[in-house]
Amino acid sequence: MDRLAAMSEPGAIVVLLDTSPASEAALSAAARLAHHRNLELVGLFIEERDLLHSAAYPFAREISVLSGTSRPFDSEILRSRLDLQRRRIERQLQQEAGALSLTWRLHVETGSVQEALAGMGIRAEILLLGKTGWSGSHGRRLGASATQVISGTDCTIVLWEGTPWPARGPVQALITDPDSGPAIARMAAVLAGVADRPLHLLFAPGLDPSREPDVLAALGPQAAPVTVERLGVASPAALARSLRRRPGGELVIGRSGPAALGCDLAELVTLTDTPVVLVPAT
Known part of the structure; x- marks a missing residue:
């Protein structure tokens, strides 16, 4: 830690x-x-x-992104900026x-x-x-x-990413294991409460159905409507298809999410052009 x-x-x-x-x-x-x-x-x-x-090196220069021209660059210029x-x-x-x-x-x-x-x-x-x-x-x-x-x-x-706060669409939470699921659900409920938006829980394949009530209980008392979807395949493509079918706001995931879908964290985080919330391992 x-x-x-x-x-x-x-x-x-x-x-x-x-x-x-x-x-x-x-x-x-x-x-x-x-x-x-x-x-x-x-x-x-x-x-x-x-x-x-x-910037402290005497030979330091910078190149304009717009014109491609080189110009002086030193510590005083950098400090001013x-x-x-x-x-x-x-x-x-x-x-x-x-x-x-x-x-x-x-x-x-x-x-x-x-x-x-x-x-x-x-x-x-x-x-x-x-x-x-x-x-x-x-x-x-x-x-x-x-x-x-x-x-x-x-x-x-x-x-x-995007606007200061998504105007519409549910907060979406990917649940890939029963241990981190409640923490992910709680974080999703917080975000839904901030902007008064619904929740959509995505359960990965292989998750024990008997543990799903624990995840739902972690939401606590809240007025936001909750929908549940069970992914048919554990893959980034399956998640991407689900996100396209139900455009939403933030995507809440856990540290175990990438391994469960067979990808790395960077790939999962960049799967969507909405904000991504990464909940730490419990």
């Missing part, structure tokens, strides 16, 4: 921020989750150490938190994603970040920060 998950109460809703559209949408979603859970909203802005070191990003992020965080009367703070850390999270001294109940960052691609790939977080963080992770 990483240090972030091991921190003592109280927990917080933590959102990893840059100035990309995906990050801005993740911030709005994080604010609504913090309001719903009555938790502090914590923004995290990471200044990457490798980038800072690279980082300061501008931080101020913009702080304004956005203040606005989102102020609209919902949330307690909030911004942490600025230097290092890798894992180092920054561990160094905060805050237990994240839920960690949110944009799925693709500045890549400009939707649904079919992961950004560098998302890849780092998935491999090195053991808390509930929300990889956000």
Whole structure:
């Protein structure tokens, strides 16, 4: 277990921020989750150490994406840009938190994603970040920060994509084993409660039917309608077909999901262009 998950109460809703559209949408979603859970909203802005070191070299240059021209690049230029990003992020965080009367703070850390999270001294109940960052691609790939977080963080992770909150469609939860099923169902119920949307539970083949009532009981008392579907085949293609038949919002999965469907985590996470919620192993 990483240090972030091991921190003592109280927990917080933590959102990893840059100035990309995906990050801005993740911030709005994080604010609504913090309001719903009555938790502090914590923004995290990471200044990457490798980038800072690279800018210090006297021969450092940068190439414009639009024109392809090379231009000077040094520590002073980088520091100025980082300061501008931080101020913009702080304004956005203040606005989102102020609209919902949330307690909030911004942490600025230097290092890798894992180092920054561990160094905060805050237990994240839920960690949110944009799925693709500045890549400009939707649904079919992961950004560098998302890849780092998935491999090195053991808390509930929300990889956000699209609008600040899906307007329609059910929250969908993939249940692949009876041990993690209740935790996945509880997380799905939380998300459904935030936006007043229904739930759709997808049970993988091979799951003991006698354990399904335990998963349903974990939803607790809630008004959202619940539907159940049993996948006929344990494969990413079968899951993709189900998601296309019933377009929804977030897809909630567990760490055992990829193995149960015969794929790796990156493939499963990028199967849909909606937010994906990764629940840690129990």
